[in-house]
Amino acid sequence: MTYCLGIINRFGIVMGADSRTNAGVDYIxxxxxxxxxxxxxxxxxxxxxxxxLSITQGVITQLKRDLHHxxxxxxxxxxxxxxxxxxxxxxxREIQDSDxxxxxxxxxxxxxxxxxxxQVQGENAQLYLIYxxxxxxxxxxxxxxxxxxxxxxxKPILDRTIKYDTPLDAMAKCALxxxxxxxxxxxxxxxxxxxxxxxxxxxxxxxxxxxxLGDPYLAKMRKLWEDHVRSAFDAMPNLEWEPEESQSNDDxxxx
Amino acid sequence: MTYCLGIINRFGIVMGADSRTNAGVDYIxxxxxxxxxxxxxxxxxxxxxxxxLSITQGVITQLKRDLHHxxxxxxxxxxxxxxxxxxxxxxxREIQDSDxxxxxxxxxxxxxxxxxxxQVQGENAQLYLIYxxxxxxxxxxxxxxxxxxxxxxxKPILDRTIKYDTPLDAMAKCALxxxxxxxxxxxxxxxxxxxxxxxxxxxxxxxxxxxxLGDPYLAKMRKLWEDHVRSAFDAMPNLEWEPEESQSNDDxxxx
Numbered sequence: 001m002t003y004c005l006g007i008i009n010r011f012g013i014v015m016g017a018d019s020r021t022n023a024g025v026d027y028i029x030x031x032x033x034x035x036x037x038x039x040x041x042x043x044x045x046x047x048x049x050x051x052x053l054s055i056t057q058g059v060i061t062q063l064k065r066d067l068h069h070x071x072x073x074x075x076x077x078x079x080x081x082x083x084x085x086x087x088x089x090x091x092x093r094e095i096q097d098s099d100x101x102x103x104x105x106x107x108x109x110x111x112x113x114x115x116x117x118x119q120v121q122g123e124n125a126q127l128y129l130i131y132x133x134x135x136x137x138x139x140x141x142x143x144x145x146x147x148x149x150x151x152x153x154x155k156p157i158l159d160r161t162i163k164y165d166t167p168l169d170a171m172a173k174c175a176l177x178x179x180x181x182x183x184x185x186x187x188x189x190x191x192x193x194x195x196x197x198x199x200x201x202x203x204x205x206x207x208x209x210x211x212x213l214g215d216p217y218l219a220k221m222r223k224l225w226e227d228h229v230r231s232a233f234d235a236m237p238n239l240e241w242e243p244e245e246s247q248s249n250d251d252x253x254x255x
Numbered sequence: 256m257t258y259c260l261g262i263i264n265r266f267g268i269v270m271g272a273d274s275r276t277n278a279g280v281d282y283i284x285x286x287x288x289x290x291x292x293x294x295x296x297x298x299x300x301x302x303x304x305x306x307x308l309s310i311t312q313g314v315i316t317q318l319k320r321d322l323h324h325x326x327x328x329x330x331x332x333x334x335x336x337x338x339x340x341x342x343x344x345x346x347x348r349e350i351q352d353s354d355x356x357x358x359x360x361x362x363x364x365x366x367x368x369x370x371x372x373x374q375v376q377g378e379n380a381q382l383y384l385i386y387x388x389x390x391x392x393x394x395x396x397x398x399x400x401x402x403x404x405x406x407x408x409x410k411p412i413l414d415r416t417i418k419y420d421t422p423l424d425a426m427a428k429c430a431l432x433x434x435x436x437x438x439x440x441x442x443x444x445x446x447x448x449x450x451x452x453x454x455x456x457x458x459x460x461x462x463x464x465x466x467x468l469g470d471p472y473l474a475k476m477r478k479l480w481e482d483h484v485r486s487a488f489d490a491m492p493n494l495e496w497e498p499e500e501s502q503s504n505d506d507x508x509x510x
Contacts, residue, residue: 156409156412181414
C-alpha cells in the first residue's frame with residue numbers, strides 16, 4: 001500500500017508520500033513515490049504515484065523518456081497543467097492496456113493513481129488527481145486536498161485543519177502528521193517520507209525533505225502530538241451523562 | 256454504514272455507536288445500534304451492531320425473545336461472557352443462513368458484526384468482536400479497543416491515546432472524538448451518538464449518553480479539538496528542509 005497527499009491553497013502546494021511497497025505482507029520494500037520534474041523558473045511539476053509498482057514506474061520512465069527524446073508532447077512543452085494531467089492519464093492508460101491481459105490472468109491489481117501538483121508560467125498553481133481510468137479531477141478552494149492509496153486514516157486531520165488560508169508551514173506539518181497517522185495505523189505504509197512545499201508563483205520547488213525511519217523530527221512530532229491530544233482531553237468539559245434516575249432499561253423490552 | 260467501537264482497560268469499558276443507516280446514498284435513516292441488556296448487580300451486557308439492518312435487528316430480537324421465553328440459553332443464564340459471545344455468533348449465523356439465498360440473489364450484503372462488552376459476576380470484564388461468520392475475538396491488554404463498520408477514520412486517535420491505564424473519562428472523550436472524526440469524514444455515519452461507560456466490577460451500566468444532531472457538547476468538543484490541533488502545529492518545531500544548495504533534481508534523469 002501507499003499513501004500520498006497533495007494540498008493546495010492561496011499560499012502554495014504541499015505534497016507528500018510514503019515509500020513502502022508491498023506484495024502481500026511478506027514482501028515489503030521501499031520505493032520513492034514522489035518525483036520533482038520542475039524546470040526552475042519556468043514550471044514546477046511534482047508527481048506522486050500509488051498502485052501497481054511496475055505500472056507506476058513505467059509511467060514515470062515514459063515521462064522522462066519523452067522529455068529526453070524531445071517528444072512533441074512532454075512535461076516541458078505542454079502548455080498547461082490541465083494538458084499535463086491529461087498526458088499522464090494517457091500514459092497510464094497505455095501501459096495498463098499493454099499489461100492488463102497478463103496481470104488479470106493472475107488476478108494481479110494493475111490499477112494506479114497519480115497526484116500532479118505544480119504551476120506552469122502564466123497559470124495559477126494547480127493540483128490534480130489522475131484516476132486509474134486515466135480521467136482526473138482538480139482540487140478546488142472548497143476541497144483543497146487530494147489523496148491516493150490508503151487515504152482514510154490520514155483524512156480526519158486534513159478535514160479538521162486545512163483551509164484556504166492555512167499558512168504553508170502549518171500545511172506541511174499537517175501533511176506530515178496525516179502521513180504519520182497512516183503509518184501508525186497501517187503497517188503497509190512506511191518511511192522514508194518525502195515531502196515538498198511549493199510557494200505560489202515561484203516556479204521552483206525550494207523546499208524538499210526526506211524523513212527516514214527513526215528520524216528525530218518524526219519522533220518529536222509524534223510525542224508532541226500525543227501530548228497535545230491528551231491535554232485536549234483534559235481541557236474538554238466532562239461528559240454530561242444522563243441522570244441515573246431517568247434511565248430505564250428499555251433495551252430488553254420486546255417491541 | 257455504521258461505526259461502533261468498544262474500549263476496555265483496567266478501569267472499565269466504554270462503548271459507542273452512531274445511528275445512521277443507509278441503503279445507498281439516497282436512503283438514509285436513524286436506528287439505534289447500541290443496546291444495554293444489563294441485569295443490574297448480576298451482569299453488565301452491552302451490544303453494538305453493524306451491517307445489514309434486517310439481520311442485526313433480527314439477532315437483537317432473538318436475544319430478547321430467548322430472555323422473555325426463559326430459553327435454556329439466554330443472555331442472563333449463560334455462565335460467561337465467552338459463552339454469550341458464542342451464543343450471539345450462533346444467532347447471527349442462523350438468521351444469515353435463513354435469509355442468505357434471497358439476499359444473495361439480489362447482491363444484497365447480508366453480513367453483520369457485533370461488539371459485546373460487559374462483565375458476568377465472578378469474571379473479569381471482557382470485550383468481544385463477533386465477525387459476520389460468527390467467530391469472534393477478544394480485546395486484550397495489548398489491543399484494548401475493537402471497532403466494527405467504518406473503522407478507519409476513527410482509528411488513528413485510538414492508536415495514539417488508548418492505553419491500559421487511561422482514565423475512563425478520557426477514554427469516553429476519546430471514543431466520542433473517534434466517532435466525531437468518522438462522522439466528519441464519512442457522511443454515512445451520523446448522529447444520534449450513543450455512548451456508555453462501565454466501571455469495572457460494578458455490574459451495572461451507570462453512565463449512558465445520547466448526543467443528537469447539533470448537541471452543544473459535540474459542537475464545543477469539535478471546536479476545542481480543532482483549536483488544540485492548531486496549537487499543536489504552532490508548537491511543532493519548524494521543518495528542517497534540505498539546504499537548497501544540496502538539492503539536485505535527480506528525478507528527471509533517466510536511470
